Amino acid sequence: QTSKKITGKVTTETGEVLAGVTVQVKGTSTIVTTNDSGSYSINVSGNETTLVFSYVGYAKQEVNVKNKTSFDVVLIEEKNELSQVVVIGYGTVKKSDLTGSVVSVKADELKAVPATSFDQALQGRAAGVQVTQLSGKPGAETSIRIRGTTSINAGNEPLYVIDGMLISSDGNDMNTGVTLGPRIGPLAAINPNDIESIEILKDASATAIYGSRGANGVVIITTKRGRAGKGSVTLDSYYGQQEIANKIHVLDAHQFGDFVNEAKLNANQTPIYVNPKNLTTTDWQDAVLRTAPMANYQLTFSGGDDKTKYSITGSYFAQDGIIKNSDFKRYSFRSNLDRDVSKRLTVGTSVTYARVTSNGVLTNAGTIVPGVVTDAMLFNPILPIYDSTVVGGYTYENDRGKLLGNPVAEVDKYNSYTVSSRFLGNIYARYKLMEGLEFKTSFGLDAFSNKENSYAPYYLKRAQASKGEASLGTVQGLTWLNENTLNYSKQFKNEHSINAVAGFTVQQFQNESLFVYAFDFPDDRTGYHDISAALNPQKPFNGESKWSLVSFFGRVNYTIKDKYLFTVTGRSDGSSKFAEGNKYGFFPSGAFAWRISKENFMKDVHAISDLKFRASYGVVGNQAIPPYQSLALVGPYGEGVFNSSQGSEVYTGREPLSYVNKDLKWESTKQLDIGVDISLFSNRITFTGDYYNKKTFDLLLSTPIPSTSGFTSTLLNVGNIVNKGFDLDLKTINTTGALKWSTSLNVSINKNEMTNLNTSTDILLPGGIILRQGLPIGTFYGYEFDGIFQSDAEAASSPVLIGQEPTSPNPASVAKAGDRKYKDINGDGVINADDRTLLGNAQPKFTWGFNNTFSFKNIDLSFFFQGSEGNKMANLNNLDLLNFTGQNNVLAEAALNRWTPENPNNKYPRALSNGSLDVGIFSSNIVEDASYIRLKNVTLAYRMPANILKKTGIQSLRIYAGATNLWTLTDYTGYDPEANTYGQSTTLIGIDYGGYPQTKTYTIGINVGF
Amino acid sequence: CKKFLTEDPKNVVAVTNFYQTEQDAVFAVNAIYAWLNSISSGSYAGVYLNSFWVTAGLASDEMNNQEIFSPYYDQTATFTYSSQNNALQEIWYTHYKTITLANIAIERIPLIQMDATLRTRLVNEAKFLRGMLYFDMVRMFGSIPLVLKESEPLTPSISSVDDIYAQIISDLSDAESLPLNYPPGDGRGRATSGAAKALLAKVYLTRGDYTNCAAKCKEVINSGEYALWDDFADVFKLSSRGGKEAIFSVGFGDAGGAIIFWEVGQFNVRLLPTALSAEGVENAQGWQVPTQDLYDSYDANDRRRAVTFVTEVHNPDGSITSIKPYIQKYWDRIAEPKANGTANDYPVIRYADVLLMLAEASNELGNTADAYTYINMVRKRARFDGTVYRDALPDYTNLSQEEFRAAVLKERRWEFVAEGQRWFDLARTHTLETLVPIAKPGVTPQTKHYLFPLPQREIDLNPNLVQNTGY
Structure with a gap:
């Protein structure tokens, strides 16, 4: 028997050497790995003929050695969707073996969009996942809905699992409310560049393993880990410039002067501005906005040998906001280590620490005066920014009637600073008990602290009543999680295989907060740094919160002949949030998949490379309510006096503050999913389509109850919500060869309905939103705008608002030509609250993403479009911007085309100072179509050829330039069709009022590997 | 776990x-x-x-x-x-x-x-x-x-x-086993034995159990804890709160600022006329007004009419404006010159009520001596104008049982204006249909009005409730 030595080199298609590639003599235990320069050397005996080359992410390759002694191998990067490994709860599975509905998003796709938080980068990348960017504020959070909105009073954000750690994403637990406006997302602490892949579990089969937290879907994040082979050092960096995507055009000083004068004349009042032509304009938006830089630097060390693997990263990210004095900075490091201690035992750890600091400006609505964005849109353009005759040196306030503070003074002098840090880490040990049976235990910690400071000096309009105010808030929280799982997998004679997991986990969350504030700071110098300088301190308060979960779960995957796949999953969760007797909930699911393409009758259908049919059904839960809801808390409520001739004796009582509902239990969602996976023409076309029907029952709903209970409402398990829809995902490889072009398209269609609210009474919410049985969440309700009265006669003979009738005591308010008309829905001849009607819905009919990637030699180009169709937005800004009383600045396009006898129109009313009665009316005029198509990202990248780099010692070099939010097509007239003033609120969606505007970003970047 | x-x-x-x-x-x-x-x-x-x-x-x-x-x-x-x-x-x-x-x-x-x-x-x-x-x-x-x-x-x-x-x-x-009284400053105003007996008397009266009613009234009277103020005007002075005539009252007011929250009563806001702003009264809304019939039913010399109603406003220039009657009995002009909210108590049951209940029960039981004794105690006070007893409202004598019933009911009407008694008295004596149309021509209560309808919200939420007949 002879033996020979075979040598060679392994490279990628682009010529880069591959270190750490496993080279095995087929059928033997002879294994070597390639060294730093990609070379290998292996001994082969005479009767052995085949070498197998394998490397994660690349297609396995077998070569017949024949009588050669040298082989150079080129490994092809794995493009076959179906053979990819997908992370599922407590395990992994080949995509082809999936029975549930899971989308996988890889690091490459996430890299394209510069984002402070990975949830932003997910937008448009996965079918069934609707991501809404809530504002353009640096570090701002997003709202994620996986297959619709399932709850009204409990949370709707998905569960996040980061390297096995179940993360609380409820911002309410992490903020003190001192730095107002959209909060800094809790997930912003995780560096998106550290992420290897994101898996989104959508159907009950996939999420039931997370039981009571699965109803809103699960997002599993896996961070990058080291690989065996030569250690590598990579530097990733980019620099970007952001600018406002879209400015709101309002009147200049001359136009505004004319406008105010006309409004006064129309109300028989004296004009104010003598010669508007000579007035100087202050562009308040320009005065607060800027072009702002952002930059990211990241250094990664990774590598390992056959026993130890490591990946260590450090990064610094800094972003200035497009509104002056707002910014976001993050310092973070991560260390992932894995070590095989023995043949049976592997231990490892993942540790992340991030520190985030942010300066903020007040946006959205505010107390006394609105936030700076609204101030800047509406402030009188005739007034100057500075006024040296006033304390503080700034023009104090709008002088036209609408209460507005000087936005520049707000931006310059209002101080709002947040510093938060988050430690996320876990350790694990995995022990192989026997062939196919493995035990794993892990312990994880998620510790965060957040400190928020704010200060408004006395010379700001905002602080007029308080004479200067400072607030300090701090919150600290800790989640710990212990997980123990047993994994078993076994193949029986190639016919059957079984893969099972059983586990026990314990988790606890607790937080503590402290909040202090004080009024009246006569001295402006110390601000929030010395709260004791205040003359009028306010009562401090603090809070605590705690919940615990104990869970048992199991899953069995059973496969017959690779054709019939069965999955049964169950989880039992015990939660402290519910009363004795209702603490435990059981959440089962089952799934079946049939790989039709493996059937004999499909053998000759060559066009179909893979065809799989999937069906699953199960129940998952939601427990995202605050703790202590099932306890009746006792507190002081009533007090009183016993009076007598000797004076008055004060007494106070204590009583239960809420109804004790011991029956409070889990909110549950039953979900049916039917899906198909098709792969055609040797995987050139892959398609995944799913239909789902989610019915949420036992909805945790604040409900009216009989007064004999002593209370009028409580949280009850009543009500139903149904979400049904389709997730469609198509990927095609259009051309191969020198020019490679691939396309991916995903579409999410969802229909939502509150099928039962346990009351036939409408519940009216702020922002024109109505909750009514039979309607979707986010339905708008108000008057129907019906054009403009073209003549006084028409106005006199039409139904009008109360006070606009010809008999009205105030002649100025009588409806005349040029005033707005509303529809008399009930036909009773007057316009009042009974004439309100449904005005559309904030939920889109569908959302989509469309990506094209071209690569030619060393150049890559990608275009990513993304959009939303059929959703309405309440543009509350227009309540003011279309208010033609002259109290504030208005939309230029509307005001310049306002109704005048000489220039009538049917859209915009006349200017009218006093007597205009339709100010602040929520009508179809305010509800706009917010559908959009957006070129979310364009990236052009150049990869330096390996042969050029050879001499430099640099392994790889990629440079790129990109643009985000470059182009948007929409009819929406606000800053951006994506916004929500109420953040992640469940019911208050599609409402835009003075939010931080979205940005357009240009970036250049570099990735270098050493 | x-x-x-x-x-x-x-x-x-x-x-x-x-x-x-x-x-x-x-x-x-x-x-x-x-x-x-x-x-x-x-x-x-x-x-x-x-x-x-x-x-x-x-x-x-x-x-x-x-x-x-x-x-x-x-x-x-x-x-x-x-x-x-x-x-x-x-x-x-x-x-x-x-x-x-x-x-x-x-x-x-x-x-x-x-x-x-x-x-x-x-x-x-x-x-x-x-x-x-x-x-x-x-x-x-x-x-x-x-x-x-x-x-x-x-x-x-x-x-x-x-x-x-x-x-x-x-x-x-x-x-009934509660204490007879509490020392001022240490619980005075809490429920007492007398309050329980007085209320029990009213329960028995409502049920037509006159024997027990009379017995409980007697126990209250014999306890020696209570007495009428000589002057009807003193009943509603702030200084009389928790005094000898108050059997059970609900306190209002902020105890001179000790309570920061709003605990003031609504008597003045609701009952005093807006015209009183001329006298410096704040926030008088005049929302609920007496029927003219009620005012007219008083004897002109009945002390209770002058105390209960305001019919004129003293303008700053010294002139006087006559107005239709409004109820002012809860307003202590001296202690609360600006009226607005009030720190006056709401009288759930007071001693005059016990006397009139005993008179009513005694009449039903044929014990005329007691009946006259107690009704005339209340009438006597009504004659007192603050200094002398006027020649008005003579003691009742020689009434038939039926006439006596009507007399008690009238006395109650004059005595307890705006004390939350009238509907209960008319319902108890089954006189809604006969008496209301006299005061409110065209308004005709029916049998169903002896009970109020159960609130619709409660009916909607509790299928076990049964709506009263006629609603």
């Missing part, structure tokens, strides 16, 4: 760890009292803030409504109300709210380790209050749920009127 999942918050007190100390027991009972006046949320309405006595006044020949934006009060005044009446809903809610607090106290306090005497007293105070509240409710609504425990079904069934009265009598009888 079980302990791990048990909630034990440290920053808040839960029902599970309250009701453990003597102080907790006192707090639990105070909470019941605190719901009688006003509370710190919603419409601020406690049981006796306004809807109760306003409804009792409007649904009778006593008052009319002038409050705009309150169409439900217009409907009450004209007997056109429906089950959707806001005031009835408020009465229902506030009574049951307070009853549930009494239930908690009655059930929890006996389990607390504490001074036994105080423990018994506190439970009996709660029983007094529960009996008082159910007495309001059974008279207004008839068959309603009799919830008596802390934990009751969310949709309880109704109980018969007899069962409800049996419970009221049981609660008030237990409360």
Whole structure:
């Protein structure tokens, strides 16, 4: 028997050497790995003929050695969707073996969009996942809905699992409310560049393993880990410039002067501005906005040998906001280590620490005066920014009637600073008990602290009543999680295989907060740094919160002949949030998949490379309510006096503050999913389509109850919500060869309905939103705008608002030509609250993403479009911007085309100072179509050829330039069709009022590997 | 594991760890009292803030409504109300709210380790209050749920009127062992034995049990705790609060600023005319006004007419403007010159009521001597004009039993204006149909009006409730 030595080199298609590639003599235990320069050397005996080359992410390759002694191998990067490994709860599975509905998003796709938080980068990348960017504020959070909105009073954000750690994403637990406006997302602490892949579990089969937290879907994040082979050092960096995507055009000083004068004349009042032509304009938006830089630097060390693997990263990210004095900075490091201690035992750890600091400006609505964005849109353009005759040196306030503070003074002098840090880490040990049976235990910690400071000096309009105010808030929280799982997998004679997991986990969350504030700071110098300088301190308060979960779960995957796949999953969760007797909930699911393409009758259908049919059904839960809801808390409520001739004796009582509902239990969602996976023409076309029907029952709903209970409402398990829809995902490889072009398209269609609210009474919410049985969440309700009265006669003979009738005591308010008309829905001849009607819905009919990637030699180009169709937005800004009383600045396009006898129109009313009665009316005029198509990202990248780099010692070099939010097509007239003033609120969606505007970003970047 | 999942918050007190100390027991009972006046949320309405006595006044020949934006009060005044009446809903809610607090106290306090005497007293105070509240409710609504425990079904069934009265009598009888009085500054104003007996007398009177009514009235009188003020005007002075005529009252006011929250009464705001602003009175709305018939029914020399009504306004220039009558009896002009809210008590039951009840019961029992003695005590005071007894309102003599009944009812009308008595008196004596149309021509109460409709909200939420006939 002879033996020979075979040598060679392994490279990628682009010529880069591959270190750490496993080279095995087929059928033997002879294994070597390639060294730093990609070379290998292996001994082969005479009767052995085949070498197998394998490397994660690349297609396995077998070569017949024949009588050669040298082989150079080129490994092809794995493009076959179906053979990819997908992370599922407590395990992994080949995509082809999936029975549930899971989308996988890889690091490459996430890299394209510069984002402070990975949830932003997910937008448009996965079918069934609707991501809404809530504002353009640096570090701002997003709202994620996986297959619709399932709850009204409990949370709707998905569960996040980061390297096995179940993360609380409820911002309410992490903020003190001192730095107002959209909060800094809790997930912003995780560096998106550290992420290897994101898996989104959508159907009950996939999420039931997370039981009571699965109803809103699960997002599993896996961070990058080291690989065996030569250690590598990579530097990733980019620099970007952001600018406002879209400015709101309002009147200049001359136009505004004319406008105010006309409004006064129309109300028989004296004009104010003598010669508007000579007035100087202050562009308040320009005065607060800027072009702002952002930059990211990241250094990664990774590598390992056959026993130890490591990946260590450090990064610094800094972003200035497009509104002056707002910014976001993050310092973070991560260390992932894995070590095989023995043949049976592997231990490892993942540790992340991030520190985030942010300066903020007040946006959205505010107390006394609105936030700076609204101030800047509406402030009188005739007034100057500075006024040296006033304390503080700034023009104090709008002088036209609408209460507005000087936005520049707000931006310059209002101080709002947040510093938060988050430690996320876990350790694990995995022990192989026997062939196919493995035990794993892990312990994880998620510790965060957040400190928020704010200060408004006395010379700001905002602080007029308080004479200067400072607030300090701090919150600290800790989640710990212990997980123990047993994994078993076994193949029986190639016919059957079984893969099972059983586990026990314990988790606890607790937080503590402290909040202090004080009024009246006569001295402006110390601000929030010395709260004791205040003359009028306010009562401090603090809070605590705690919940615990104990869970048992199991899953069995059973496969017959690779054709019939069965999955049964169950989880039992015990939660402290519910009363004795209702603490435990059981959440089962089952799934079946049939790989039709493996059937004999499909053998000759060559066009179909893979065809799989999937069906699953199960129940998952939601427990995202605050703790202590099932306890009746006792507190002081009533007090009183016993009076007598000797004076008055004060007494106070204590009583239960809420109804004790011991029956409070889990909110549950039953979900049916039917899906198909098709792969055609040797995987050139892959398609995944799913239909789902989610019915949420036992909805945790604040409900009216009989007064004999002593209370009028409580949280009850009543009500139903149904979400049904389709997730469609198509990927095609259009051309191969020198020019490679691939396309991916995903579409999410969802229909939502509150099928039962346990009351036939409408519940009216702020922002024109109505909750009514039979309607979707986010339905708008108000008057129907019906054009403009073209003549006084028409106005006199039409139904009008109360006070606009010809008999009205105030002649100025009588409806005349040029005033707005509303529809008399009930036909009773007057316009009042009974004439309100449904005005559309904030939920889109569908959302989509469309990506094209071209690569030619060393150049890559990608275009990513993304959009939303059929959703309405309440543009509350227009309540003011279309208010033609002259109290504030208005939309230029509307005001310049306002109704005048000489220039009538049917859209915009006349200017009218006093007597205009339709100010602040929520009508179809305010509800706009917010559908959009957006070129979310364009990236052009150049990869330096390996042969050029050879001499430099640099392994790889990629440079790129990109643009985000470059182009948007929409009819929406606000800053951006994506916004929500109420953040992640469940019911208050599609409402835009003075939010931080979205940005357009240009970036250049570099990735270098050493 | 079980302990791990048990909630034990440290920053808040839960029902599970309250009701453990003597102080907790006192707090639990105070909470019941605190719901009688006003509370710190919603419409601020406690049981006796306004809807109760306003409804009792409007649904009778006593008052009319002038409050705009309150169409439900217009409907009450004209007997056109429906089950959707806001005031009835408020009465229902506030009574049951307070009853549930009494239930908690009655059930929890006996389990607390504490001074036994105080423990018994506190439970009996709660029983007094529960009996008082159910007495309001059974008279207004008839068959309603009799919830008596802390934990009751969310949709309880109704109980018969007899069962409800049996419970009221049981609660008030237990409360008879309360102290006779409390020292000023140490609980004066809490429920007493006398209050329980006086209320019990009224329960018996309402049930037609005149023997027991008379017996309880006598016990109150013989206790020596109570007496009439010589001058009717003194009854409503702030300095008379908790005084000799007050058997049970609900306190209002902020105790001179000791309570930062709004605990003032609504008598002045609702009853005084806006025209009084000329005298420096603030926030007088004149929402509820007496019927002209009520004013006209008084003898001109009846002290009670002058005390109860204001008919003229003194302008700053010294001139006087005559106005139609408004009710001013709760306004202590000297102590509260600007009126606005008031710190005056709401009299749930006062000594004059006991005297008139005894007169009424004695008449029914044929004990005419007692009947005249007690009704004439009240008439005598009405003759006193502050310095002398006028030649008016002579003592009643030689009335037939029927005439005496009518006389007592009139006396009650003159004595208790705006004290939340009139609808109950007319309903008890079955005179709504005959007396209301006299004061309010065209307004014709019917048989169904001897009970109010159960609030529609409650009917909608509790299928076990049965709406009263005719609604």
